Amino acid sequence: MRDDRTEAGATHDVIVVGSGAGALTGALVAAADGLDTVVLERTPLLGGTSAYSGAACWLPGTQVQERAGLGDSTEAARTYLRALVGDAGADRREAFLRHAPELVARLESDPAVQFVWQAFPDYVAAPGRMDAGRSFVPRALPQEELGDLARLVRPAVDRDRAGRGHPGGPLVQGRALIGRLLLAATRTGNATVRTEHRVTGLITGNGRVTGVEARTPDGTVTVRARHGVLLAAGGFEGDAALRAEYGVPGSAAWSMAPSTATTGDLLRAAVRLGAATDLLDEAWWCPGTQRPDGSAAFTLGLRGGIVVDAAGQRFANESLPYDRMGRALAAARTPAHLVFDSRTGGALPAVTVPPADPAAHLESGVWVKADTLPELAGLIGVPADALTGTVARFNGHAADGTDPDHHRGEDPYDRFFADPRDAPGPNPCLVPLDRPPYYAARVVLSDLGTKGGLRTDARARVLDARGAPIPGLYAAGNTSASFTGRVYPGPGVPIGTAMVFASLAVRDMALPASGTAGGGPDGARSTVTALSAQD
Incomplete structure (x- = not known):
């Protein structure tokens, strides 16, 4: 099925570029408000x-935390963010905190x-922290509830990279989040979703952004917007240049983002219009274990082993949250390796996304065994005496239950993934390496996406070099520069902030046209289509 309004010259109220959690939240809010909305993916x-992710949503002080009896609050989150980030970007911080509970409701x-x-x-560890966490996730979504739309949701990373679709059973984690937002948006009757539309340019007129230019399998099309364009299609992590x-x-090659999706087209297009940028050297970092094909697997939740640098020395608390461990890895002498013993039967003592096949990794040489x-x-x-000395020192600390070198196991996050059954000593994070044969897995600096991008204000409007909004242009998620700066406060901050600022963007778009949206008595403008450009 095709929708003629997406041909050259089509006009909608709102254009959303991208289809992650932020983009689809913006599309849902706009469509639910009666705005004729098109999503271009x-x-x-x-x-x-977002579809690859665990779908944690860091949205503080909402009814979800209240139902769970957590005792979380907007004020506690404010205290926490202020302790980590200071008052830089305070206007965006406050907009985020104010809108999060309303958006979730x-x-x-x-x-x-x-x-x-x-x-x-x-x-x-800072004032306002929730040791148990304040993020939440979507409920699993039965595929039959989503119906034919399920085939449009990107599968989990291991299946996607292998060209396979969803397994049987419900969609979970990031797939459930995308599926639920997509389902809600399609039910409004005001949303059109178009895949295989690569937006490469922004159209302007009368001093504002009025649309986009996109390449499709059938050629280049222009799509125009009455109210505004929201750029929410990720960062530029996939662009080596x-x-x-x-x-x-x-x-x-080591980024966890879909390899063909994030090449900075939107950043380049906005900069050509005079948009300002910030934090362009930043990303949401994580350690990655290298895979046989040269890509990387997001690696977290170590239950054993140590990470050593090119000199055979530990350089950080291996149980750190992944962004902080990634930053330590960026500063380390590389190559780095995760060294572990046979107590896990040759399997990596960690969570990896995608999962690791030990035999294939050993055969390729990215893991070794001795x-x-x-x-x-x-x-x-690495020097043999250095590695043996490092392991001996660590094993001594494991017996004592303390890590004076890097304090592993002292923080609630460290212990979250630990299993006391793995460690004979008093600290479950300090598991000795004493069961040969031994293994080493190559560790690289991976990321969940770049963190820098277009500068925006508290209404998600893209700003120019003078700090003035570019009329009609908005950005959210990794297309924009995060207000959290060089800090990763908690699980789901990228998704949570993307959702909030996408919602704030479409709210701002609707302000000049209050009361004019909708195309009939029920506000519906079209039959929803969510099919590819070739259908």
Whole structure:
């Protein structure tokens, strides 16, 4: 099925570029308000990195935390963010905190959108922190409830990279979040979703952004917007040239974002219009274990092992939250390796996304195995005496239950993934390495997406170099520069902030046209389509 309004010259109230959690939240809010909304997605599938994620949503002080009896509050989150970030970007911080409870209540008023709290500690020991965590996740979504739309939701990263669709059973985690937002948006009757529309340019007229230019399998089309354009299609983590230009460490090949989806087209287009940028050297960092094909697997939740640098030395608390461990890795002498023993049967003592096949990793050489630590040191190119000394010192700390070098196991986050059955000593995070054979997995600096982008205000309006809004242009998620700066406060901050600022963007778009949206008595403008450009 095709929708003629997406041909050259089509006009909608709102254009949303991208289809992650932020983009679809913006589209849902706009469509629910009666605005004729079109979502333009570059790839054949919806969800981007959000679909790969665990779908934690860091949205403080909402009815979800209240239902769980957490005792969370907007004020506690304000205290926490202020302790971490200071008052830089205070206007955006306050807009985020004010709108989060309202947005969640609105989303959950639709039966298609359901959330439940899930324990996962905030990442930094600071006033206002929730040791049990304040983020929540979507409920699993039965595929039959989503129907044919399920085929448009991007599968989990391991299946997506292998060209496979969803397994049987309900959609979970990021797939459930994208599926629920998509389902709610389609039910409004005001949303059109178009895949394979790569937006490469912004159209202006009368001093404002009035639309976009997009490449499709059928050629280039222009799509115009009466109220505004929301750019929410991720960052530029997949563009090696932009990463090099802005000094983003790591590699595009090691990023967890879909490989073809995030090449900085929107950043370039907005900058050509005079948009200001910030934090362009930043990303949401994480350690990655290298895979046989040269890509990386997001690695977190270590239950054992140690990470050593090129000198065979530990350089950080391996149980740190992944962004902080990524920053430590960026500053370390590389290559780095995760060294572990056989108590896990040759499996990595950590969570990896995608999961790791030990045999394939050993065969490719990104993992190595040896009967002794000196032999292992030779295989990874570090001094044998350094590695054996590092392991001996760590094993001594494991017996004592303390880590005076890096304080592993002292923080609630450290212990969240630990299993006391793995450690004979008093600290479950300190598991000795004493069961040969030994293994080493190559560790690289990965990311969940770049964190810098277009400068925006508290209404998600894109700003120019003078700090003035560019009329008609908005940005959210990783297309914009995060108000959290160089800090990653807790699980789901990227998704939560993207959702809030996308909602604030479409609210601002509707202000000049209050009372004019809608195309009939029920506000419906069109039959929903959510099919590819080739259908």
